[in-house]
Amino acid sequence: MLFNQILFRVKLLLCISLFMLAPTSVAEEKALTVESILANAPKPDEVEFARQGVAETSIENAWERPCPYNSSRLLTEGSGDFDVDEAALRCRRWQDCKTAGADASRFTEGFFKHHKTGEEIPQQWKDDGEDLAKNDAEFGGGSGHSYNYALKFAEKNWRLFEGRSASEADKLVKKQFWQWCTVEPLSIWKSKLDD
Structure with a gap:
């Protein structure tokens, strides 16, 4: 007990x-x-760039940051001339460019390695690119458009990895891809919402 x-x-x-x-x-x-x-969370200066509509080109290494266009500060405070309806499209493009930029880097490194060894470019990547070019609708509009360019970019620019460390080349590829992708018209993303 x-x-x-x-x-x-x-x-x-x-x-x-x-x-x-x-x-x-x-x-x-x-x-x-x-x-x-x-x-x-987007920083105050990033929100200000978003308010002006220039966040993609004004934020350093923007592809590493979250989309500032969906910040509550931007959407609730006086947004001035900023079109609030455009915020979702801009964030969708932002995310697609970020994702496709990472793919572009991976593909570019892959193309570099294959050129270095003298092997053929992987047929699967060629097939993916051809399928995307023929039928963009199956790949989600803007994201399919960006992914298709990521493959083409990688095939043309594989030398970006030559003589550089992998991290340095990765950053360079993402920067160049970002510069192309984020100025693509929002209409590419909007057209898929209207369908």
Whole structure:
């Protein structure tokens, strides 16, 4: 009987100590989440560039940043001449350019490696490019358009990897791809919304 009482008290103390520790760890997890959200939120100067409609060309390494056109500050504060209806299209283009730019870098490195070894360009990549060129609708409008260009860009510009470290070449490819992609007309993305 005495043993059961001692065992019960030990279990009770363990439960109480667990309850006391739980709120601390939950608070720490929330703090980390809030920090990561704040780190990825558009900065005030990025929102100002978005308000002016020049965020794509004014933010350094913009492809590494989240789209500032969907910032609550931009959409709720006096936006001036900024067309709020355009924000979704701009963010869609932003994300597509970011994703396709990463693909362009990967493809460019692949083409470089194949040229370096003297092997043929992978047939699958050629097939993908031909399919995209024939039927853009299956590949999601703007994203298909960007992906198609990513393949063509990689095939033409594989020398960007020559004599550079992989990270340096990656940044250069993404920068050049971004410069092309983000000035493509929003009508390419809008046409798919109207369908």
